[in-house]
Amino acid sequence: MPVHKHDVVIVGSGLAGLRTAVEAVGSADVALISKVFPTRSHSGAAQGGIAAAIGNEEPDSWEWHMFDTVKGGDYLTDQDAAEVLARDGPRAVYELEHMGVPFNRTPEGRIAQRAFGGHTRDYGKAAVKRACYAADRTGRVILDTLYGQAVRKGIRVYAELSIVDLIFRDGRAAGLVAYDLATGELHLFHCRLLLLATGGFGKVYKTTSNCFANTGDGVYLAYRAGLPLEDMEFVQFHPTGIHGLGVLISEAARGEGGILRNRDGERFMERYAPTIKDLAARDVVSRAIMQEIQEGRGIDGQDIVHLDLTHLGKDRLAERLSDISSFVRIYLGIDPASEPIPVHPTCHYMMGGIPTDVDGRVLGKDLQPVTGLFAAGECACVSVHGANRLGCNSLLDLVVFGRRAGKKMLAQLPNVPWPQLPRDAGDAVRERIERLKGRSSGERVHGLRRELQQVMMERCAVFRREADLRQALEDIRALQARCRDGLYLNYRGERFNTDLLEALELESLLGLAETIVLSALKRTESRGAHWREDFPDRDDQRWLKHTLVALEDGEPAIFYRPVTVTRFEPKPRVY
Amino acid sequence: MELRFKIYRFDPRMDSEPRYQDYVVQADPRERILDCLNRIKWEQDGSLSYRMSCGHGVCGSDAMRINGRCALACQKLVKDVADSEVLLEPLPTFTVLKDLVVDLDPFFERVNQMRPYLLAALEEPNRERLQTPEARKKLDHVIRCILCACCTASCPIVQEGTPFIGPAALVWAFRNIFDSRDARHEERLKAVDTPDGAWGCRNHFECTRVCPKEIPVTKSINIIKREIEKALR
Numbered sequence: 001m002p003v004h005k006h007d008v009v010i011v012g013s014g015l016a017g018l019r020t021a022v023e024a025v026g027s028a029d030v031a032l033i034s035k036v037f038p039t040r041s042h043s044g045a046a047q048g049g050i051a052a053a054i055g056n057e058e059p060d061s062w063e064w065h066m067f068d069t070v071k072g073g074d075y076l077t078d079q080d081a082a083e084v085l086a087r088d089g090p091r092a093v094y095e096l097e098h099m100g101v102p103f104n105r106t107p108e109g110r111i112a113q114r115a116f117g118g119h120t121r122d123y124g125k126a127a128v129k130r131a132c133y134a135a136d137r138t139g140r141v142i143l144d145t146l147y148g149q150a151v152r153k154g155i156r157v158y159a160e161l162s163i164v165d166l167i168f169r170d171g172r173a174a175g176l177v178a179y180d181l182a183t184g185e186l187h188l189f190h191c192r193l194l195l196l197a198t199g200g201f202g203k204v205y206k207t208t209s210n211c212f213a214n215t216g217d218g219v220y221l222a223y224r225a226g227l228p229l230e231d232m233e234f235v236q237f238h239p240t241g242i243h244g245l246g247v248l249i250s251e252a253a254r255g256e257g258g259i260l261r262n263r264d265g266e267r268f269m270e271r272y273a274p275t276i277k278d279l280a281a282r283d284v285v286s287r288a289i290m291q292e293i294q295e296g297r298g299i300d301g302q303d304i305v306h307l308d309l310t311h312l313g314k315d316r317l318a319e320r321l322s323d324i325s326s327f328v329r330i331y332l333g334i335d336p337a338s339e340p341i342p343v344h345p346t347c348h349y350m351m352g353g354i355p356t357d358v359d360g361r362v363l364g365k366d367l368q369p370v371t372g373l374f375a376a377g378e379c380a381c382v383s384v385h386g387a388n389r390l391g392c393n394s395l396l397d398l399v400v401f402g403r404r405a406g407k408k409m410l411a412q413l414p415n416v417p418w419p420q421l422p423r424d425a426g427d428a429v430r431e432r433i434e435r436l437k438g439r440s441s442g443e444r445v446h447g448l449r450r451e452l453q454q455v456m457m458e459r460c461a462v463f464r465r466e467a468d469l470r471q472a473l474e475d476i477r478a479l480q481a482r483c484r485d486g487l488y489l490n491y492r493g494e495r496f497n498t499d500l501l502e503a504l505e506l507e508s509l510l511g512l513a514e515t516i517v518l519s520a521l522k523r524t525e526s527r528g529a530h531w532r533e534d535f536p537d538r539d540d541q542r543w544l545k546h547t548l549v550a551l552e553d554g555e556p557a558i559f560y561r562p563v564t565v566t567r568f569e570p571k572p573r574v575y
Numbered sequence: 576m577e578l579r580f581k582i583y584r585f586d587p588r589m590d591s592e593p594r595y596q597d598y599v600v601q602a603d604p605r606e607r608i609l610d611c612l613n614r615i616k617w618e619q620d621g622s623l624s625y626r627m628s629c630g631h632g633v634c635g636s637d638a639m640r641i642n643g644r645c646a647l648a649c650q651k652l653v654k655d656v657a658d659s660e661v662l663l664e665p666l667p668t669f670t671v672l673k674d675l676v677v678d679l680d681p682f683f684e685r686v687n688q689m690r691p692y693l694l695a696a697l698e699e700p701n702r703e704r705l706q707t708p709e710a711r712k713k714l715d716h717v718i719r720c721i722l723c724a725c726c727t728a729s730c731p732i733v734q735e736g737t738p739f740i741g742p743a744a745l746v747w748a749f750r751n752i753f754d755s756r757d758a759r760h761e762e763r764l765k766a767v768d769t770p771d772g773a774w775g776c777r778n779h780f781e782c783t784r785v786c787p788k789e790i791p792v793t794k795s796i797n798i799i800k801r802e803i804e805k806a807l808r
Contacts, residue, residue, distance in 0.1 A: 036626075036628055036634070036636065037636075037679065037683070037722075039634075039635070039721070039722050040628050040629075040634040040635060040636050041634075042628070042629065042634075044629070044633055044634055044721070045629050045631075045633045045634070054702075054703075093703075094701070094702055094703050097703040097704065098695070098699050098703075098704070099692070099693065100692060100693030100695075100751075100754070100756070102711060102714050102718050102754070103703075103711075104708070104711065105706055105707065105708045105711045106708075107708060108705070109705035109706050109707050109708075110703060110705065111703050134718065135715075135718075137633070137718070137719070140633060140718075140721065141718050144691075144718075145692070145693075147691070148691045148692030148693070149692055151687050151690075151691060151692065152690070152692045182672060211628040211629040211630065211634060212627055212628050212629075212630065213628050245631070247630075247631040323633070323719075326632075326789075327631060327632070330632070330650055330652070331605075331607075331631070331652075444617065444618075444621070445617070446617035446618065489621060490620065490621030490622070491620075491621035491622035493586070493589075493622060494588075495586060495588060495624070495672070495673045496624035496672065496673045496674070496676050497624075498616070498624060499616075499621035499622070
């Protein structure tokens with residue numbers, strides 16, 4: 001097995017991984033491992049913008065941004081983390097501009113800003129323009145810019161390698177095993193510091209805006225290694241996915257003035273969020289859409305409502321929303337300048353993940369940092385998004401906490417000796433692959449994955465109930481058993497064996513689905529994106545706390561830790 | 576409806592010659608070609624290899640030749656090809672690694688040669704640099720590039736086997752040549768003022784025809800040529 005030694009190994013080359021790498025490279029020897037080519041990471045699909053209170057269009061302040069982030073997260077947000085995010089926002093955006101991000105501009109030549117869901121002035125009084133944007137391809141141009149920085153700094157990239165195991169020795173991270181898709185070979189990476197930036201895992205659900213690669217390998221491998229996962233029950237459904245496909249229509253469409261309408265043509269958000277209407281937080285809008293549908297006000301009796309952009313005019317659509325206009329034209333045959341878009345909530349973002357402190361250090365079961373291990377981006381839970389993430393806070397999270405992790409790693413590196421690699425590193429994975437390849441009949445990945453995605457969609461999506469969650473848990477465990485005992489590969493070759501890769505990914509999806517459902521079952525209240533029909537109220541008395549789930553003797557066990565409250569006492573959440 | 580596919584198959588470690596394999600899938604007219612390809616792979620033949628990721632034309636992974644023309648499998652719908660058998664082949668000019676997967680390293684290498692990052696004056700303000708909306712607008716088209724390689728694979732000059740750097744690399748050169756914040760305008764122009772740089776383009780317009788993001792690629796290359804004439808001659 002080829003062995004690669006690097007001071008710092010970063011898994012994932014989206015915005016968080018690239019930003020960390022760019023920070024750490026130079027005094028450290030940094031390697032980046034990615035399942036895809038760096039420019040194909042899912043960060044590139046982010047459309048609407050990056051939040052920062054730079055106040056270029058309207059007066060704004062980081063305190064308002066912090067408040068919105070805490071309220072948006074339904075007070076589950078750790079306020080020390082939200083303060084870091086909001087305070088550092090302007091610097092982070094200026095830094096991206098200096099690196100070359102082609103933001104849209106105001107007539108004065110400043111970075112242009114627009115409205116986005118849940119971003120307000122004066123602690124909730126009215127919507128504020130806080131999203132810095134480059135048309136509706138903000139994520140893509142930031143990804144390209146950071147990729148350019150990685151090229152400039154000569155960062156070593158191992159592309160199309162998928163991590164299949166994490167290696168620990170004496171309680172500290174020591175490296176990982178990766179599967180090289182091109183050759184079918186296993187590679188051992190030996191490092192002093194390891195950062196996971198493997199993104200989200202929306203592929204747990206049937207309808208999702210996430211890419212095929214978003215299967216949560218990093219998060220699952222950490223969990224399998226005995227580390228806890230935090231707030232897994234909080235899964236964001238974005239209100240406006242293209243019906244059936246899940247392809248996202250950016251919240252920027254509503255930020256620019258787009259309106260949601262039911263079958264009667266009514267602007268129904270006026271009833272659910274009288275102050276900021278269509279720009280309420282995503283969980284609020286997604287629930288409103290689902291309620292309209294359930295009460296028979298979907299379009300033509302279907303599970304959809306309309307997103308109306310017809311009044312925005314061709315020029316504005318072309319200048320600011322050209323990508324989504326193109327998606328709608330291609331996939332629906334609709335011109336959004338003249339016809340409304342049929343939309344439905346789509347799984348979009350995981351608020352939960354690997355617990356870290358504000359410097360990206362991964363926390364173990366004892367909530368103390370695990371030596372040598374860091375995480376950043378969607379796979380991490382800082383927790384800055386609490387129970388529901390605000391639009392445009394994700395891109396900011398990636399670059400703010402990616403940079404902080406990079407800085408912390410550099411600071412630690414001089415005092416971190418090389419860990420020993422265990423002699424049997426890689427053996428377990430090799431056996432697992434041989435076992436898979438050895439089976440000559442059974443079930444293929446696709447059927448099991450489809451069943452899982454269906455179960456999650458039906459029983460653990462926007463609305464949840466105890467009976468459904470119990471059934472989901474039972475179904476998932478049955479699928480896990482079928483996966484373990486009967487999964488069969490149709491192809492057993494060495495080169496570009498995505499059949500094998502998808503089998504390994506399926507194990508991640510099943511493991512993570514179990515933690516989502518179990519965490520959701522235990523939380524008997526409604527908060528942010530976690531809405532229990534049988535417990536419709538938020539219960540701060542009992543539930544103002546983070547859920548943690550970790551394996552104990554092979555079984556998931558739940559425990560809790562308090563939320564950090566500094567400036568803003570929990571209040572009822574109305575928009 | 577029933578849709579017939581003819582797909583290029585080749586594993587250079589096992590096969591001496593490429594071959595074509597036929598598949599039939601049930602397809603809905605509104606589905607993507609990628610959906611059909613996935614069904615073929617997931618339900619019929621796990622040995623088929625291709626790349627994919629985002630599924631809606633922003634990552635650029637599933638570029639391939641569809642009925643003779645380079646395109647993204649996630650952007651072509653069944654109804655667009657329903658009247659014929661669908662022929663799927665790897666991007667031309669690239670080395671095939673397996674089936675529809677090609678070696679993209681040389682492609683990224685050529686883009687990287689263009690120094691795909693801003694080289695601004697050293698002095699940075701503590702806020703953003705100013706840039707007029709008009710100056711920013713010059714980049715509007717080229718920042719749509721997703722590096723899918725359809726343009727470069729389709730270019731007749733590249734297909735001739737010349738050392739022409741190809742349209743995608745020039746789009747990335749354009750991005751910085753015409754960014755008002757970049758301080759190396761002349762240096763960047765000189766880098767593409769070569770027979771294999773901007774002057775390698777002979778206006779075949781194939782790149783423009785196939786670009787899934789509708790970037791006016793040939794026109795952008797001609798703007799670079801005009802800027803070379805203006806600034807360097």
